[in-house]
Structure formats: structure tokens, C-alpha cells
Amino acid sequence: MACGGCVGSVVDGSTFSLGLPVAEAVDNRHIRDMTSASSIKVSRIDAYRWRVERSGRMNTYGLIFADSDLMHDLEGDQCIQQVVNVAHLPGIVGPSIAMPDIHWGYGFPIGGVAAFDEHDGVVSPGGVGYDINCGVRLLSTPITIDDLRPKLASLADKLHATIPSGVGSSRSDLKLTKAELNGVLERGAEWAIDRGFGPERDLExxxxxxxxxxxxxxxxxxxxxxxxxxVGTVGSGNHFVEVGYVDEVYRVDVANRLGLSLGKVTVFIHSGSRGLGYQVCDDYLDTMVRASAKYGIELPDKQLCCAPLGSEEAKSYLGAMNAAANYAFANRQLMSYYARRGLAAVFSRETADQTDLVYDVAHNIAKYETHIVEGKTRRVCVHRKGATRAFPPGHRELNPRYRDVGQPVLIPGDMGRYSFVLTGTAGAYSETFGSTCHGAGRRMSRHQAKKVARPRNVVKEMEQRGILIRAASRRTVDEEIPEAYKDVAKVVDVVHSAGIGRRVARLQPVAVVKG
Amino acid sequence: MSYRFLPHTADLILEISGASLADLFNDATSVMRALTVGNGLVEATESHLIELQASSPDELLIRFIRELLVHFQIDTFVPANLVIYRLSPSRISATVHGERFDDSKHEPQPEIKAATRHRLSVEEVEGGWHAVVVLDL
Incomplete structure (x- = not known):
């Protein structure tokens, strides 16, 4: 088995090492050409893995999950350089990893995963991003798409009215006191449940x-x-509340366990820690710029500024980052509450009561986790920036509800096509620190997308395709046209085929609330 | 006024050129106005004093942009123009005039989360100043 990782033992029992011989591939030269720095050497390992060779002051190599088409999409993009930059950071364990939805970010690439040793490693706010614990959650309702059709417009309007969206959107009906905000920061979704914003079972x-x-x-x-x-607001950009239904099921037993039988209506929520998270990131980037100088850490990009994990600076950042992450968990919990209220208003109280949380997962976060690295158990700080945790069946951190099937993984696509539900795998646990992709990934710049969309009426086009759009800004809708994104099915094909995620079901959107 | 956006897959690369450092900060104010309300008219009905210090001109510029973003996020304050009292590569003292976001005349734009340090540069060049800032959207 060709395997690009060095994180642990492979599922089938074969072993591998950093010095694994790399298969020469016909595409090698092309990949070299399309990276901005000619010194970056990328070789193909197998159909879904590419290795970025270690050079210069890199502390490790890079490992990119992609097929040939997705690699071609990276042309002109700086993201491979960013994979290389992350490999320079001190105490990095295993490779600098990129998921198939990788694209150019700032600091880390979007779709980047990197783990750092608890003693020799660092934590970098640039490896988490401004929107701390930006993430997704999925609700499954008891109604079917046939029940929904006649009332779809009413539900879309209701969700748009009850969940504020757009830049700087705020809730006039829920302004927290300072003490309450501290409760949110300390207790996250628990705080929201205690305040009556959802049933206790959601926490599982x-x-x-x-x-x-x-x-x-x-x-x-x-x-x-x-x-x-x-708290309780969508925000702008690629954030959304989306009503959809299950249109394909790949594993019936697991889909049923997740409440995702064919035709079942779902609500997908994508948001994060809003302005609070952006400010925490900004505050600690200032701290980390100073810390990097203080600890003599050389940086290939200032946005990767960081501090040793044991330092006071790192402890403060992690304390604040977790507080912002809790804010995001509470935010999505409140959005679920208002989504359930919308369902109650348009359908019935019972419909809302029988609406279950399938899962809620972060895709911008740094967390201490225990992984097996080259046969040894090690505690590492895993940075996931635009990547989803994907723990395998049996992992002790999973709630008993899902421990036997593995962690549900939610992969939203663009607003016009489909989204996927997967589960975590042993392959992800051994090769990518229990991580997989997080979405489709942009392929067109916002400027390009706007230009393409300008002469068109995107809202009308989507309506003709059976998808209602309710948005605060036309510009957001234009920038988010489906063709601005990679086809998420291709991204999911790669993670499924590479064994770092396993397909369960596909969801088709029918109504989208955007910022 | 001289600024343009360079291609970036997910975010926005802003390039500003000015005959002086003051031009650069004035242009940054105009860019932030355009990025928050598009082409809508912004009147000067409210003002905020901005006093910032930084170790270098690049740090000063991102702190300045950040300050404008925070005013917009907290109070929906949109900048119209800037009156500079004192400016050096490490310090700015100025008043930003503008008004609160008004649905009836302003078109909402996608949210700018932050000004990043990725590829950040503010340099004195022949004939003036040149800056590159990547904005996170």
C-alpha cells in the first residue's frame, strides 16, 4: 500500500516511514511548474496523495490529498507554498497536511492540518484563523421533502426572519449581559441548553x-x-442556514442511526464565533508577533507567528481561543433553537420537538489530542484550519451514541449542488491526525465570481433549479454562485477513496438563507 | 486615489499607492468605505478619534484598518473621510468622519473579518508609498 503519512500504523497493519520511496509520476513536472517557487518539488504518491519534498529549513514534508483534477485546480494558487511554510514551524509532528478542498488562505492554507509536539511544538493563531470554531451542524427533521414542498417558501421566509444574517448582524431580542457572556464563553452549548435553547440530548x-x-x-x-x-446570528460570506433533504444514501444502517433516511428534510447551519472570534485572533496575533521574536522563532510568513506550547502566551491564547470556540458552539445552538421555532411555526410543535441534532463539528480549531505517531502514543496540538475532525469508530472521545459508527462528518457543498455526510475512519486517525476535508473549496476568486454573476439573476436561476434563496446582500449571493466552488462530490470522492472519511448520505438543498 | 485588488482565491489582496503616507491612510479609508457600503453616499454625521502607535508602518496600517472594521462591526459606523493631525511611520492621530449604515441608501457587502499579516508590506518607494494587505473575507 502506498501511503504518504508518517503519523501512525496504517489500518491494514503495514508500516511506513518518512523515508518511504516515492513513486515517480508523469505529472511531477507540471506540478513543479505551477507552484510559484520553482524549488518546491511535488511528486505523486498514488491516485489521491502527493508529497511535497522537504527542502531548505522545512522540518518535515508536505502531504496533499487530491486527484489529478483537483491538483490542476491549484494552478496559480499560493496554497502549496503555504503547505511548505507550515512545515517550517518548530515541533511539527508528521507531515504538513492539506485536504482536497485546499485553497490559498493566509498563514496556513485553508484545508490545512498540522500537529505539534506538546513539549517542542507551537500554537499559531494563523493555524486556526479569525473565525475560531467556524463549523457546521446538521439537524434532521421528522418531515419528508413531500411534506415540505407546499410550505417551503413559508419556511424559508420564517428562517430568514428569525435568524439574523448579513454583516454585523445582531439580535435585538437577545442582548447578553457581561455576566451572561462570560457564561457563554465558559460553558458554550451547555449555557444555551441551560437557558432553554434546545434539549439536553443535543449535547451528545x-x-x-x-x-x-x-x-x-x-x-x-x-x-x-x-x-x-x-450570538444566534449567521454572519456573512459563505455562512448559511440551508434546508435540504436526503437524496442519496450510501450506507443505510449508518444513515438510519444518524436519522438520515431517504427523503428526510434536514437543516444545515454554518457559522462561527462572529466578531468576538475575529477580535480574539487579532489580539493574540499581536501577542504572537512579539512571542516569535522573544523565543527566536524564524517565520516564513508573519501570519504564522506562534509561541511554544508551554509558554504563558500559548496558554493565554488557548484559554481565549477555547472561550471563542464555546461562543461558536452556543451560537450554533441558538441558531438551531430559532430553526426549530421556525419549523414549529410552519409545521407543528411536534415537528420541532422531533427535530434532532445529527452532529456539530468545528473546522477552525487547535486542540490537544492523543495520537499514535510512529508507534508511540504522543500528545499533540492539532491545528485544523478548514478541516474537520473525523474520529474513527471506537474512539473514546466519541459519545456512546455514535461510538460504534464513528464520528459524523458534515461536508457542505455550494448552494446549488449538494452536501455530504460521512463518518470518521481509522485511516484518518492513522494518517491525518483524525482529520478530513471541510467543504468544496473555492476555485474562483470573489471578484471573478461577481463578474460572472453580474449580468445574471442568480436568485431567479436558483429558484428555477428548485432552490429558494433568502439573502441580506445580492453581492454575497453573486460571490457564492455554485461554479465559484469546486464540485464537493469530487472532494468527497478523494477523502472516501483515500480512506480518510466514509460516505453515508448526500443532501440536496431546497432553501438557503445567506448573509 | 490609487488602489486596486489583486486576484486571490478566497480573500482580497489590496494594493494601495500614494504620493505620501497620508495619501495611503486616506486611500485605506476610502477602500474601507467601498468595501462596507459599495458606491452608496456616506455623509459625515459622526466622528471617531483614532490614536494609534505601532512598531512599523505596516503594523500601523493594519491596526488602522482593524480600527475601522471594529467601528463598523460594533456601531455599524461607515467611514467617509479622514482628517489627519499627526502621522509618522509609527504613529497616527486622526479623526474619521462618517455615518451609521443606512439600509435605505447603502448596499450591504460581504463581511471583512480582518486585515492579515500574510504578505503584508508598507514601503516607502520612489515617488511615495506602496502597501499590500490581504483582507480576510
């Missing part, structure tokens, strides 16, 4: 139970000010 279906060990005192006053009235 959230990564880390919807609460990370946080220190609200590490969050600045300005960040808290930005967070006071934004």
Missing part, C-alpha cells in the same frame, strides 16, 4: 460536548464587546 451530538476548557479572562474587553449581541 456536539464535538467535545459543545464545551472546551476556556478562560474568559483571557478574552479582551473589545472582543467581549463585539460578542454581546451577535
Amino acid at each position: 451530538c456536539i464535538e467535545a460536548g459543545g464545551r472546551l476548557s476556556a478562560d474568559p479572562d483571557c478574552v479582551s474587553t473589545k472582543a467581549k464587546q463585539r460578542g454581546l449581541n451577535q
